[in-house]
Amino acid sequence: MQKALRVIAPLAAIAAPLAFAASPATAATGTSYQATLNPLNHATGSGMATISLNGSSATITESWTGLAGSFSGAPYPHVQHIHIGAAGACPTTSADKNGDGVVSTTEGAAAYGGIGATLSTSGDTSPAAGTDIKIAPAGSSTDYSRTIQLDAKTLASLKSDTAVIVVHGLDPATLSKKAQGEKSDLVPSLPLAATSPALCGAVHAMPAGGVATGTGSTSGMEDSSLLGLAGGLFVAGAGMALYTVRRKTVKA
């Protein structure tokens, strides 16, 4: 009967409610952030960035590839920033107000805002370094890792889900004739292509804790109703047998 007992035991377990959600993860606001960098303005290319926050110290790890590789025979500089204080989104083509086929940095600002920090390769990381092409990553791809200090406004934007990473610098050949002739809206000595956004990614907190992808239904019994029926029949049968035998014993 030992075996039967073992088999009956799960009957009790059925009664226990099958909890649906897993333990709620500690709702700590994550200190790790991620951004997928997608192309804008006919750019090809793609990338990803993560930000690990420790107080106001932010370790930025970023990799992108597929951008314009050279400019006048030199590696193409791609200035890049954490933009803050707007919708926390990347612009769509509808942001192209002057109809030249390019969403300029200024036209995109309604979506991603102004510069909060410059992701330069060395030296100044403030908004003041925003268009300094000498300390911008250069070439068609970059693996970037740097720990920088963020100011209060940039930190607040990160935490309120409104920070956006933007990498600038388009291949002029991919632009319309009109756009090819235009000057940069930021640095008039440069062509429009040089400062216009090429990759853009809204920064979001990484998911907190683990993932609730199970209920445990396959860790107990699947066919609990059938099992219940079996249990019921077993109890009824045993009861009937006992009753019959007892009646016989009493009579005897």
Place this chain on the structure above:
Amino acid sequence: MSSDHGWSPGRRGGLALAAVAVAAALVLLVVVLRAQVSAPEPQQAGRVDTPGDSSGGRHRTHGPTAQTAPPLGPSKPVHLSIPAIGVDTPVFPIGLASDGTLAVPQPGPRLDTAAWFENSPTPGQPGPSIIEGHVDSVDGPSVFLRLGAIKPGDRVVVDRADGRTLTFEVNAVRDFLKSEFPTQLVYGGDQLSEPTLRLITCSDFDASIQHHVGNEVVFAHLVHTSGPSGPASS
């Protein structure tokens, strides 16, 4: 009741009925036990760093394919198959829940399909693309029931909306306690230039609290791309 030792028809009938009931109960039990399925426990295996990692020059020690394919532009995943464990499922985007955790497929037509985390790269873009699925649901076994049986070297095939078919190769399988979930390693990591894939499901059911206390994470990297939008790149 005429005989002390004989069985009256009534008693005999009662016992027979009881026997039938018990026999039926046993048959049902056998049926239930035979229908019982359980998720295989993941076996920790492989290296989390992808073969394309040039640091350390150890990339020849990995699985059968010591190479990675170059990254692609964005396009959402629409279908996932893992022939080695019989997975074949549509894929839908999913976001964060209000408590900041990764949302999971809810009861309804998508409960037992895989879900791509929409804040992660699409498969083929640089960095880890996240696809999750339930190991089981209130309905019983779910799409990633057998994810624990996956092994390094197994292939994971993702179809994207742009018509490309991407083949990933598993390089590692890991089991983490949810309480110690390595967020940065799973959603980021230090190989953001590599197009990689993470498959996530639940593991380590704790009967005492009726919860899975662990997450299984499968680490895979892109080895081949085919489809209409460009030449094969592997």
